[in-house]
Amino acid sequence: MNLIEQLGGYEKAKEKLKMFYILRTETMVDAVGNIFDRSQLEAALLQYRRQHNIFGVGDKVVYVDDFMPDSVSVVSEVNDRVWLNNNNAVCIKEMIKHAEGEEIKAGKRLGVKSEN
Numbered sequence: 001m002n003l004i005e006q007l008g009g010y011e012k013a014k015e016k017l018k019m020f021y022i023l024r025t026e027t028m029v030d031a032v033g034n035i036f037d038r039s040q041l042e043a044a045l046l047q048y049r050r051q052h053n054i055f056g057v058g059d060k061v062v063y064v065d066d067f068m069p070d071s072v073s074v075v076s077e078v079n080d081r082v083w084l085n086n087n088n089a090v091c092i093k094e095m096i097k098h099a100e101g102e103e104i105k106a107g108k109r110l111g112v113k114s115e116n
Helices: 010-023 038-052 101-106
Strands: 027-029 035-037 060-063 073-078 082-084 089-091 096-098
Touching: 010 027, 010 038, 035 038, 038 096, 060 101
Parallel strands: none
Antiparallel strands: 027 035, 060 073, 060 096, 073 082, 082 089
C-alpha cells in the first residue's frame, strides 16, 4: 500500500500536507503509527498527479504541442483552466503535461522536432 492509500486517498493526503505547513514540522505519524516526512508526502502527491493527469499550483509543466513554447512553466492557478506563470498563459489541461526531471533540468521540453 502506498503512502497516498495509507492516508485515505489523494484529498486526505493533501490535507495532511497542509498540516505539515501549519504545524511547521518535517515529520508526522499516521493513524496506525507509520512515520513519514513532508518530502515523502510531497513526492507521493506529485507522482499521483503525474499518473492521473492532475495539475496543482507549483507543478512544473510543458506544452505537448510542438507549435507552442518549449520552456518549462509553473502552474500558478487551477480551475476549469490552468494558469501558467511564465507569461500569464491560460490553457486547457490537454495542452500540457508534467515536466519530467530531465526537462526541468534543461528548462525546456525535450524531444521537440527541429525545424529543418
